[in-house]
Amino acid sequence: MDRPKTKELYDQVSQIVPGGIHSNIRFMVPYPYIFERGKGSKLFDIDGNEYLDTVVNYGALILGHGDPIVTEAVRKELDSGLTCGVESETSIKLAQRMNEIIPCAEMVKFSLSGTEAVAHALTIVRGYTKKDKIIKIEGGYNGWSDTVIVSLHPELRKAGPKNAPKKIYETQGIPKNAKQNTIVIPFNNAEVAEKVIKRNKKKAAALIVEPVVFNSGAIMPNPGYLKQLREITEKNDIVLIFDEVITGFRLAPGGAQEYYGVTPDVATFAKSMANGYPISAVAGKKEIMQVCTPGKGVMYGGVYNGSQVCVAASVATLDQIRKGDVQKRMNESTAYLCKRFQDIADDHKLKAQLIGLGGQFCVYFTDQEIVDYRSAAQSDKAQSQKFHRNLLENGVYTYDGYLFHNGICAAHSKEDLDAILTAMEKSL
Ligand SMILES: Cc1ncc(COP(=O)(O)O)c(C=O)c1O
Structure with missing residues (x-):
């Protein structure tokens, strides 16, 4: 060309x-x-x-470029004169939609990007459990915050044994000691997950996993694997987080948790949520999510969280895909x-x-x-x-x-x- x-x-x-x-x-x-x-x-x-x-906006485009219903909803919202830093009936409507559609979404809170949703989720679960460590999957991407920007696509010769991967940063610029709170395990190996979780149950707040590891292409979970993770985390008192930034709304209206019939404690969403407009969300069990109610100990900030054009785009998107x-x-x-x-x-x-x-x-x-x-x-x-x-x-x-x-x-x-x-x- x-x-x-x-x-x-x-x-x-x-x-x-x-x-x-x-x-x-x-x-x-x-x-x-x-x-x-x-x-x-x-x-x-x-x-x-x-x-x-x-490329479809790296997975954010679910309905198509310039979808007429989403575009019209955005146009209408512009007339309100509201931009960001406020709540509105539209943002309430979106929270209600998510609560109806997503199995784990007893409560929900908006943010701007997938990285932010994951970072908020990690703060919430650390605040809730009073534990620091986070277990993540080798080959999985959960945004670029310090704890999780580890072992996405490490060089194989440096990556250590398959069942005990070394922790390797994807980028320079992260403090050396940041990864002391990260543990990396392979995908689709429940035995290793159980061993590592049992060994770290007093220190690990959560296991975060992309239910389908699209950030190493498209790695499907083995039959029963996600259910095994659910059982192991529950037994050992560790929060299970599904990073549904890609799978959310795509595999089924309620995301991978609906598609595979496994409900995590907390999940993160972005991308398809608004057909490309920048909005994300943390959703989860009430008992966990309510730690970020003002005064309950966990801060949750962001001027642009749930900005008006984006919540309008999201409602118009979810209303088209919820069936x-x-x-x-x-x-x-x-x-x-x-x-x-x-x-x-x-x-x-x-x-x-x-x-x-x-x-x-x-x-x-x-x-x-x-x-x-x-x-x-x-x-x-x-x-x-x-x-x-x-x-x-x-x-x-x-x-x-x-x-x-x-x-x-x-x-x-x-x-x-x-x-x-x-x-x-x-x-x-
Ligand atoms: C599974 C997953 N989590 C988190 C992120 C980070 O999202 P963002 O790029 O919106 O910060 C991505 C982005 O590709 C993702 O695929």
Whole structure:
């Protein structure tokens, strides 16, 4: 794709914005994409190129770009003159919707981003349990706050034994002693989880887990694994947090907890909650959540928490997806992509597999079964990057990182899916 205007603007902006992007994941070689508009399943860049979007705002887009009902709700809210730092009937309506839809949401509190929701959740559970340590999953991402920005995609040669992973920061700039309160365990291994939890039950406040580890592509929980985590945490008095920033509202209206029938104590939400508008939430059991009632000991702050345009966008989004037909269709579309991709890979005798659920998926370049970060990391990185760059040249906007989730939204038609598959075949 020719992108001369993009290059010219990128050369200018990278002088005043490091990397020319405001979240490093948006960087791409040789230079990032600069968009003019989005509509439904499509994005249009400033050079006039059209793309079928499979980044879908990193999972935040559930209905499609410029969804007319969400856009109208936002327009109407603008007329109120309210922006942020206030409560309104719209924010009350949103809290009620979440309480109705999400199994664990006896109480709910809004924030701005997924990182903030997780950081608030960790403060709440530490305040509630009076314990400091947090157990997280190797290969899982729970935002960029100090406690959890550990062992997302560590280099395998530095990562230590599979069942006792070393704690490795994803970034410089975190105080060395911050990770003393973090414990890392592998996904899909209830035996290790039980051992570690029993050993740390006096010090560990919570186990936080993405029910499907989309931040290492798309790692599905083994049958019964989440239920086992529920039982082990309950038995040992440790709070179970589901990080549903991606799975929330996508797998089912009530998220992964509804889809898998396992109710955590606390859960975090963002992304699909408002079809791309910035809002997030912590939801959980009343007994735990009420520690952040004013005067009860745990601070909960944020000027932009539940800002008016975003709560309006969220109510308009949830009202369209609460019946479950959107999720059913996206689950069917994802299964279709998996099956058709496998046919293509097999035809070309390639060791590749597309795994996904709820409109999020990952193409792994390995035929190994993907059960945890270590198996996901067997995917061929060079092949993966080449594939994604070819996809971009074939008119599909995709993220070129390996071990990353791409996706579709409700606006992707059957024709869109077939066009994505055709581009995938060419790109392979
Ligand atoms: C599971 C999960 N948790 C937390 C986050 C952090 O969310 P945000 O980027 O809105 O801070 C993300 C973002 O990708 C995520 O996927």
